[in-house]
Amino acid sequence: MVPTPRPGILDIAPYVPGDSAIAGQAKVIKLASNESPLGPSPRAVEACREAARQLHRYPDGGAFALRQALGRHWGLDPARIVCGAGSDELIALLVRAYAGPGDEVLYSRHGFLMYAISAKSVGATPVMAPETDLTADVDALLAQVSHRTRIVFLANPNNPTGTCLPASEVERLAGALPGNVILALDAAYAEYVGRNDYDAGARLVEARDNVVMLRTFSKIYGLAALRLGWAYASPVVADVLNRVRGPFNVSAPAQAAGIAALADDAHTAAARAHNDRWLPWLREEVLKLGLDAPVSAGNFLLIRFPATPGRDADAACAFLNQRGIIPRRMGGYGLGDSLRVTIGLEDETRAVATALAAFMRGGDGP
Numbered sequence: 583m584v585p586t587p588r589p590g591i592l593d594i595a596p597y598v599p600g601d602s603a604i605a606g607q608a609k610v611i612k613l614a615s616n617e618s619p620l621g622p623s624p625r626a627v628e629a630c631r632e633a634a635r636q637l638h639r640y641p642d643g644g645a646f647a648l649r650q651a652l653g654r655h656w657g658l659d660p661a662r663i664v665c666g667a668g669s670d671e672l673i674a675l676l677v678r679a680y681a682g683p684g685d686e687v688l689y690s691r692h693g694f695l696m697y698a699i700s701a702k703s704v705g706a707t708p709v710m711a712p713e714t715d716l717t718a719d720v721d722a723l724l725a726q727v728s729h730r731t732r733i734v735f736l737a738n739p740n741n742p743t744g745t746c747l748p749a750s751e752v753e754r755l756a757g758a759l760p761g762n763v764i765l766a767l768d769a770a771y772a773e774y775v776g777r778n779d780y781d782a783g784a785r786l787v788e789a790r791d792n793v794v795m796l797r798t799f800s801k802i803y804g805l806a807a808l809r810l811g812w813a814y815a816s817p818v819v820a821d822v823l824n825r826v827r828g829p830f831n832v833s834a835p836a837q838a839a840g841i842a843a844l845a846d847d848a849h850t851a852a853a854r855a856h857n858d859r860w861l862p863w864l865r866e867e868v869l870k871l872g873l874d875a876p877v878s879a880g881n882f883l884l885i886r887f888p889a890t891p892g893r894d895a896d897a898a899c900a901f902l903n904q905r906g907i908i909p910r911r912m913g914g915y916g917l918g919d920s921l922r923v924t925i926g927l928e929d930e931t932r933a934v935a936t937a938l939a940a941f942m943r944g945g946d947g948p
């Protein structure tokens with residue numbers, strides 16, 4: 583006899599994070615996890631250090647000051663904000679609170695992997711809707727909605743494709759869903775989006791009790807190590823999240839760093855400006871090589887390779903690794919023909935372009 587988990591748990595393929603090392607290479611260029619190349623705000627680091635003096639104290643379980651700061655910064659009602667240990671925790675809490683065996687959790691074909699993992703962890707059934715041109719398709723999502731559907735997850739912009747739906751399409755999706763189905767808008771990359779037809783979802787949350795917006799400090803704010811995210815939800819959904827979350831789910835250093843990071847507008851603007859410069863630059867370089875890459879609204883690029891042996895995504899990954907560059911393989915997302923590359927510092931981004939050019943010329947080795 584061995585302990586046996588509930589149905590669904592052993593169907594989970596464990597999430598494989600981006601690599602951070604290559605055997606035999608001392609210095610690597612890690613572009614596998616969409617981390618900010620500029621790192622955190624020095625003010626956030628200082629706030630974290632200061633908070634370390636009180637590590638014997640439990641954190642504020644209600645994250646009051648952080649929710650106030652978020653409310654002020656984004657013009658939102660702090661009472662509707664629930665903080666989490668990364669948006670990953672909030673995804674898991676939503677699924678735990680609203681779905682179980684026999685229920686369905688819907689997302690689009692190349693959507694973020696955590697949606698399916700969270701669904702399986704509660705015994706719910708993950709359901710994928712097809713995409714059109716690597717972009718979520720509202721009609722395809724709606725066609726998969728059944729009486730069993732409890733939550734629809736939409737990452738907008740989506741990771742790993744970088745594609746993005748305009749506010750009008752997200753509104754159309756929200757308007758067509760039954761009121762008892764949660765629409766979770768995962769806006770992890772919202773701060774990078776430059777399109778003027780984009781909206782992260784706060785107004786929809788205020789208009790509809792079933793819409794939730796998820797945000798994170800892991801991407802543009804460069805605080806992935808601290809695990810800090812937040813949800814903006816209706817009072818009924820915020821109440822549910824507050825019941826199911828741990829009483830001290832967000833650490834004190836994370837809360838302090840989050841407040842300081844929000845206040846450092848210049849640092850955030852610098853991260854955005856860096857991305858605005860180097861993301862289009864890398865895409866142009868990739869297109870010049872005859873490779874394809876969808877326009878990305880995030881801080882990463884999905885690069886697609888031909889199926890030709892020796893010229894495919896696996897070969898490209900091995901070639902980049904030899905040059906110390908770590909992209910993300912995409913097999914887990916049903917995109918085994920692609921690699922995802924985060925926009926790094928200037929020299930890192932140039933190194934990617936140089937390495938890809940050498941790979942496409944058929945060079946072998948650095």
Ligand SMILES: *Cc1c(COP(=O)(O)O)cnc(C)c1O
Pocket residue numbers: 616667668669670671694737740741768770797798799800806809810811
């Ligand atoms: C990175 C990412 C997250 C997770 O962020 P954390 O706050 O670090 O848990 C959530 N959703 C998407 C789409 C992401 O790419």
